[in-house]
Amino acid sequence: MMEAAAGNRPDHVPADRVVDFNIFAPPGAEQDYFAAWLSLLDGPGLVWSTANGGHWIGARGDIVRDIWGDAARFSNAALAVTPGLGEVMNFIPLQQDPPEHKPFRMAVMKGMAHQHIVAMEPTVRAEAQSLIEGLNGGNGCDFMQDFAEILPVNMFLTLIGVPTDDRTKLRPLGQQLTRPDGSMTVVELRDAADNYLEPYVKARLENPGQDLFGRxxxxxxxxxxxxxxxxxxxxxxxxxxxxDTVVAMLGNMLLHLATHPQDQQRLRDDPKLIPDAVDELMRRYPTVSVTRNCVEDSEIDGVTIKSGDLIYLPSVIHNLDPRSFDRPEVVDFERKLAPIRHTTMGTGPHRCVGAGLARTEAIIVLQEWLASIPPFRLAEGAKPSFRPGNVGALSCLQLCW
Ligand code: HEM
Incomplete structure (x- = not known):
């Protein structure tokens, strides 16, 4: 991604709001994605990054959440900080503003309705059990490669009625979308996805059937x-x-349990805690950031965001700001917050339609993992490393037991 360029500060941006912070490479993010972002909490609530063409970053919890939910002044329709992404992808429903968004969103919500997610539970459980069995009674694994990168992708492919063998073709596309490395243009990425999907899209339009796209x-x-x-x-x-999103979430949950043996033991002693634990771990380890386009000049935090400005909104800034949540860095299974209060899954009209599926997968994975794998920890000398981006994820997680 582009380096910081001093010229990317328009006149309406005060000089004291400028930060040297590239969202694709926050300083120290490879060692600790969360700590790297939190360095922004020490400054003003809105800062300006000159990297990637120049854009605002929400740097206080309430500001991130308020702008995220304000579809009237902050549109989702056009550009994204990732160069070219917004114009080329044209996602439905993600890049539609209300009211156009509503009927498309309703259709997607129907397709992902609770009863369909409940119907998936035995398949998710069988997949988790089979992957655990595949660890071959060994005493360790790379959780990302051997588990997290497989299960959610296979479940999605099952939902859309596509052979799970295609996972190896599709998985790299997800990574390029959220953490582009320059090896593919955005147009190539879109075309690769479309070419793959085209026969299924055509078939489901003609004869919808009962899989996710058809519904x-x-x-x-x-x-x-x-x-x-x-x-x-x-x-x-x-x-x-x-x-990519569930892959990232599972990695963070297992990293937490590997490095917090008391929390791990509590869930082993009382598996009924697992659903609350999943909600709290999802709050504590948010990995998605989004872009909004300002469509109406707005005074926020003592500065003017001009129509046409881009604003980057990291959920980590909202969820881990002590002004949003009490002792936000502490994982407290008794916190019992409504998941809607944190922004891991977004907020406002675009809140994630896959939230129920993601939560179900996480609960089943923890249930099955803790039931089959003995107490586990980070492998000797292993240093988890993160890849920052629109979805920050662990690149590997060596566990042993
Ligand atoms: C832990 C896993 C997940 C996380 C953290 C996550 C996060 C998010 C976030 C933050 C948004 C809001 C984007 C915005 O406001 O611009 C979103 C929207 C969306 N997510 Fe997810 N997501 C996850 C899983 C999934 C899954 C499994 C699917 C599909 C199978 C999915 C499909 C979507 C779609 C279609 C939207 C757009 C909704 C709309 O625009 O109305 N997500 N997600």
Whole structure:
């Protein structure tokens, strides 16, 4: 990604708001993604990064949450800080503003409704058990490579009725979307996803059937059928939404339990705590950041955000700001917050439609892992390393038991 360039500060941005902070490479993020972002909490609530063309960053919890939820002044429709991403991907429903967004979102919500997620539970459990068995009675693994990068992707492919063998083709695409390394242009990335999906999109438009895409495409949009273009943009959105985010979440949960043996033991002693633990771990380890486009000049935190400015909103800044949550860095299974209060899954009209699926997967993974794997910890000398980006994720997590 582009380096900081002093020229990327427009006149309306005060000089004292400028930070040397590239969202794709926050200082120290490879060792600790969360701590690297939290360094911004010491300064003003809105700062300006000159990297990647120049953009605002929400640097206080309430500011991140308020802008995220304010679809009238902060649109999701056009550009993203990742160069080219917004214009090229044109995701449905992610890049639609209300009211256009509503009927598409309703269709996706119907397709992901609770009963369909409940129906997936035995498949998720069987997949978790099979991956654990595949560890072959050994005494350690790279949790990312051997488990986290497989289960959620296979579950998504099962939901859309596609062979799970395709995982190896699709997984790198998810990584390029959220942590681009320059090896593919955004257009190449979109085309790779579309070429893969095209036969399925066409088939489901003709004969929807009962899989996820079919369920969504059979819901009319304002009393008319979906066009091919709309169907393709929606399937593209779901594909990318389901590929990388759960991988990142599972990695952080296992890292926490590996490094906090008392929390691990509590869940072994009382597995009924697992759903609350999952909610709290999801709050504590948020990895997604989003971009909004200002469409109306707005005074916030003593500065003017001008129409046309981009604002980057990291959920980590909201969830781990002590002004948002009491002792936010502490994992407290008794916290019992409604998941809607934190921004791990976003807030406002675009809040994640996959939240129920992600939570179900996490609960089943912890249940099965703790039931089968003895007390585990980080392997001797292992240093977890993170890859920052729009979804920050561990690149490897060597565990032993
Ligand atoms: C732990 C896992 C996940 C996390 C942390 C996550 C996070 C998010 C966030 C923060 C948003 C809001 C984006 C914005 O406001 O711009 C979002 C939206 C979305 N997510 Fe997820 N997500 C996860 C899993 C999934 C899964 C499994 C799917 C699909 C199978 C999915 C599909 C979507 C879609 C389609 C949207 C757009 C919703 C809309 O615009 O109305 N997500 N997600």
């Amino acid at each position: 969504i495409l059979s819901v009319p949009i304002d009393d008319r059928p979906w066009s091919f273009d709309e169907a393709q943009r929606m399937c593209r959105n779901l594909l990318f939404g389901g590929l």
